[in-house]
Amino acid sequence: xxxxxxxxxxxxxxxxxxxxxxxxxxxxxxxxxxxxxxxxxxxxxxxxxxxxxxxxxxxxxxxxxxxxxxxxxxxxxxxxxxxxxxxxxxxxxxxxxxxxxxxxxxxxxxxxxxxxxxxxxxxxxxxxxxxxxxxxxxxxxxxxxxxxxxxxxxxxxxxxxxxxxxxxxxxxxxxxxxxxxxxxxxxxxxxxxxxxxxxxxxxxxxxxxxxxxxxxxxxxxxxxxxxxxxxxxxxxxxxxxxxxxxxxxxxxxxxxxxxxxxxxxxxxxxxxxxxx
Amino acid sequence: xxxxxxxxxxxxxxxxxxxxxxxxxxxxxxxxxxxxxxxxxxxxxxxxxxxxxxxxxxxxxxxxxxxxxxxxxxxxxxxxxxxxxxxxxxxxxxxxxxxxxxxxxxxxxxxxxxxxxxxxxxxxxxxxxxxxxxxxxxxxxxxxxxxxxxxxxxxxxxxxxxxxxxxxxxxxxxxxxxxxxxxxxxxxxxxxxxxxxxxxxxxxxxxxxxxxxxxxxxxxxxxxxxxxxxxxxxxxxxxxxxxxxxxxxxxxxxxxxxxxxxxxxxxxxxxxxxxxxxxxxxxxxxxxxxxxxx
Amino acid sequence: xxxxxxxxxxxxxxxxxxxxxxxxxxxxxxxxxxxxxxxxxxxxxxxxxxxxxxxxxxxxxxxxxxxxxxxxxxxxxxxxxxxxxxxxxxxxxxxxxxxxxxxxxxxxxxxxxxxxxxxxxxxxxxxxxxxxxxxxxxxxxxxxxxxxxxxxxxxxxxxxxxxxxxxxxxxxxxxxxxxxxxxxxxxxxxxxxxxxxxxxxxxxxxxxxxxxxxxxxxxxxxxxxxxxxxxxxxxxxxxxxxxxxxxxxxxxxxxxxxxxxxxxxxxxxxxxxxxxxxxxxxxxxxxxxxxxxxxxxxxxxxxxxxxxxxxxxxxxxxxxxxxxxxxxxxxxxxxxxxxxxxxxxxxxxxxxxxxxxxxxxxxxxxxxxxxxxxxxxxxxxxxxxxxxxxxxxxxxxxxxxxxxxxxxxxxxxxxxxxxxxx
Numbered sequence: 001x002x003x004x005x006x007x008x009x010x011x012x013x014x015x016x017x018x019x020x021x022x023x024x025x026x027x028x029x030x031x032x033x034x035x036x037x038x039x040x041x042x043x044x045x046x047x048x049x050x051x052x053x054x055x056x057x058x059x060x061x062x063x064x065x066x067x068x069x070x071x072x073x074x075x076x077x078x079x080x081x082x083x084x085x086x087x088x089x090x091x092x093x094x095x096x097x098x099x100x101x102x103x104x105x106x107x108x109x110x111x112x113x114x115x116x117x118x119x120x121x122x123x124x125x126x127x128x129x130x131x132x133x134x135x136x137x138x139x140x141x142x143x144x145x146x147x148x149x150x151x152x153x154x155x156x157x158x159x160x161x162x163x164x165x166x167x168x169x170x171x172x173x174x175x176x177x178x179x180x181x182x183x184x185x186x187x188x189x190x191x192x193x194x195x196x197x198x199x200x201x202x203x204x205x206x207x208x209x210x211x212x213x214x215x216x217x218x219x220x221x222x223x224x225x226x227x228x229x230x231x232x233x234x235x236x237x238x239x240x241x242x243x244x245x246x247x248x249x250x251x252x253x254x255x256x257x258x259x260x261x262x263x264x265x266x267x268x269x270x271x272x273x274x275x276x
Numbered sequence: 277x278x279x280x281x282x283x284x285x286x287x288x289x290x291x292x293x294x295x296x297x298x299x300x301x302x303x304x305x306x307x308x309x310x311x312x313x314x315x316x317x318x319x320x321x322x323x324x325x326x327x328x329x330x331x332x333x334x335x336x337x338x339x340x341x342x343x344x345x346x347x348x349x350x351x352x353x354x355x356x357x358x359x360x361x362x363x364x365x366x367x368x369x370x371x372x373x374x375x376x377x378x379x380x381x382x383x384x385x386x387x388x389x390x391x392x393x394x395x396x397x398x399x400x401x402x403x404x405x406x407x408x409x410x411x412x413x414x415x416x417x418x419x420x421x422x423x424x425x426x427x428x429x430x431x432x433x434x435x436x437x438x439x440x441x442x443x444x445x446x447x448x449x450x451x452x453x454x455x456x457x458x459x460x461x462x463x464x465x466x467x468x469x470x471x472x473x474x475x476x477x478x479x480x481x482x483x484x485x486x487x488x489x490x491x492x493x494x495x496x497x498x499x500x501x502x503x504x505x506x507x508x509x510x511x512x513x514x515x516x517x518x519x520x521x522x523x524x525x526x527x528x529x530x531x532x533x534x535x536x537x538x539x540x541x542x543x544x545x546x547x548x549x550x551x552x553x554x555x556x557x558x559x560x561x562x563x564x565x566x567x568x569x570x
Numbered sequence: 571x572x573x574x575x576x577x578x579x580x581x582x583x584x585x586x587x588x589x590x591x592x593x594x595x596x597x598x599x600x601x602x603x604x605x606x607x608x609x610x611x612x613x614x615x616x617x618x619x620x621x622x623x624x625x626x627x628x629x630x631x632x633x634x635x636x637x638x639x640x641x642x643x644x645x646x647x648x649x650x651x652x653x654x655x656x657x658x659x660x661x662x663x664x665x666x667x668x669x670x671x672x673x674x675x676x677x678x679x680x681x682x683x684x685x686x687x688x689x690x691x692x693x694x695x696x697x698x699x700x701x702x703x704x705x706x707x708x709x710x711x712x713x714x715x716x717x718x719x720x721x722x723x724x725x726x727x728x729x730x731x732x733x734x735x736x737x738x739x740x741x742x743x744x745x746x747x748x749x750x751x752x753x754x755x756x757x758x759x760x761x762x763x764x765x766x767x768x769x770x771x772x773x774x775x776x777x778x779x780x781x782x783x784x785x786x787x788x789x790x791x792x793x794x795x796x797x798x799x800x801x802x803x804x805x806x807x808x809x810x811x812x813x814x815x816x817x818x819x820x821x822x823x824x825x826x827x828x829x830x831x832x833x834x835x836x837x838x839x840x841x842x843x844x845x846x847x848x849x850x851x852x853x854x855x856x857x858x859x860x861x862x863x864x865x866x867x868x869x870x871x872x873x874x875x876x877x878x879x880x881x882x883x884x885x886x887x888x889x890x891x892x893x894x895x896x897x898x899x900x901x902x903x904x905x906x907x908x909x910x911x912x913x914x915x916x917x918x919x920x921x922x923x924x925x926x927x928x929x930x931x932x933x934x935x936x937x938x939x940x941x942x943x944x945x946x947x948x949x950x951x952x953x954x955x956x957x958x959x960x961x962x963x964x965x966x967x968x969x970x971x972x973x974x975x976x977x978x979x980x981x982x983x984x985x986x987x988x989x990x991x992x
Contacts, residue, residue, distance in 0.1 A: 194458055324953040
């Protein structure tokens, strides 16, 4: 009986640690978004706002087309993640399952493309996009982001594919499936946690990206969120309250997405072909 | 027995088909830039005037004698050595905790993944604020608990370094936790049940089942955490801008400054190539491990 | 329809089409990069509309982006590096013409506006240095700025203190006020010590005040190490005296503004835009209590200040250089400068505009500002300004954070820049 209690108490403590760790900055930003700028230079610092105001949210939406930025970021992130997953799944299957002589080299090449700092590849990428007349379009960002996410997605999927026993695919193929069919119908569903993981990683990478978005999609209607949020500040002003409001607006859809999908990524997917 | 010939002709075509999209994309987007980068590294190319002068390996030799380069490389390696294991440990704990059967799982899961939702460019600014001498939460809590005098976190090299590592570990532990969590989910429960029946203790279950089965995921997580750690840029640049002095300047920051501020494209390219070599060397033996598992 | 009527209709139709086509052919579209929100794009748009009204064949498209100097430099660096021809005119910081012109990104304006001496005659003297690179006219002035010393008039009056003329006087005045007010969080002086562009000015002001030059006319480094160390030590002594706060190396431009606005600072060094924030912001606690004066001098020296402000430059890759140059000429004209002063409180670029009665009526404090701006000096005009700025600001911030001694810092500046500024 005592052991159960201890375990429960420990679990609660553990849960508290995790929740505090994850929520503290987000809660801080939320509280800041309700304060006025003058309150921020008060000493000692305040936690809860003295006089909560909603002006910052109004300003966040009126100073800049925040919703447009949100939409752009979303579109670009979704498209590049989907593209990455498809391309990575194909490549990962080839590497994990087919007996290729240069398997190691191919994987290294794919991963190696992420070992260069983006700032040094910026100008040539800009020139390429300009030559293809793609500047200030979604494609201008989707293409590089797909490539940026390729290493992570490929490696994650290779690792997950490798951990799935071959017998299941062989069983499917004996039943008359093609190799590709086996990939789609057997392997991917079993590696679902890996697929969703790779998907979330790719999505957030695209969501966070700043440098390329700044240079390639500079026109106001095509800007992404990180670039857009950086514009609330001026040479001489850094309005934390307004920026916090914009950040909350940026976080909420992601948080909702995560809350909805967390079951899929994290929750019981083992009720599949791995029973025994 | 390793087959180094294809089983049937069909497989060769299949392999080509499956790998083609990846390589087409790579060629289209990064091969030309990387090629240009390598090319430029052998030239003295400054945008501030004068055309490109071929200097062969001189840039590389200069880098070897450049105190800033070694300082930045050392800082980068140190950050990697601290934050990669740090994020792994914290991430593993977070993943194990999130995997526990709670009544209501979503707060824990959301808390796990929320650090991801905050755009990286702002994480540094937020943590800079947390560690601010006068307006920072850290100093405020220290004052309330211990009556401590305000510490100038970001103005003291060692403390600034610690604060930066803390911010990085905070942001990236969810990355690790995510990958590890997915890996945990793939471990069949039956293994644990069998172990219980055999009378294995909690710790034995952890070390004999969990860790070995989690190895592939751990390796993957480590590879990417390492590559990104070597490229650390956003958080230090927004927290301290490399200061005080150059005590928190990383290699990526040095490359950024050289290329964009100093407009010294030739030397910047050289440094980028050196960073690539470093990354390849460090992650090389991780990759071998993945290749070996068949 | 009768053949002759048909012929008539066709002729008129053709004429109309011809006119329309001709009109379309004559239509030039110019794209202007107008900086970020700090450069008042709303006011600039009105100026562009004025130009369009006067020149029907030209439409102007404005692009903004890059909130801070750093972000703009990043963006422009990429775009200009790629020789992009989509933007014709750039609004750039006063420190950039030398660097960008040497990189071949700016079209010299001599052919369109005359030799530099002639073209820049009506403007403030500082532009003869800032906008002229290798003897060519690289940019034209848009609006000016300078580092002013703002102060709490009410507090100085309360303690019957005169405007301090030297840093020593300022220290004494600040300490008297701090003691009298009994408020431990009241700062005597707020300056910018973070590794931002403004820190370059923090280094140069006490240095220039001693009558020293940072570089000669050819751009060679002429650093007087003792004087530079003295300048940095001046700041540190004020920190020790409790006049400047200990974590000054964390202070950025907006921080000084916010703290002065909240009534926590007696003296504040800041740029021209700050006046509006102090006087007009809703949450300002210092409305009506603000005075402005030139920066104090070092003991036995003269007051010196940094000039800021922005410049119009023509892209070397533009496809409409003649039209672009025309627009630049208009944008730099005294009429536009007056408009910017009245509508946007942006400091004028020529002395005449400062004393224009309409301007004085709209922005009375510009009268006091005039003396400061006219005497202002430009930061080192080097084609490697990026490196010069980075070195000075990083080292200054490190010295203010007490991780380096002033002498060490100055030695480092000298050794790093000796090769760059030859």
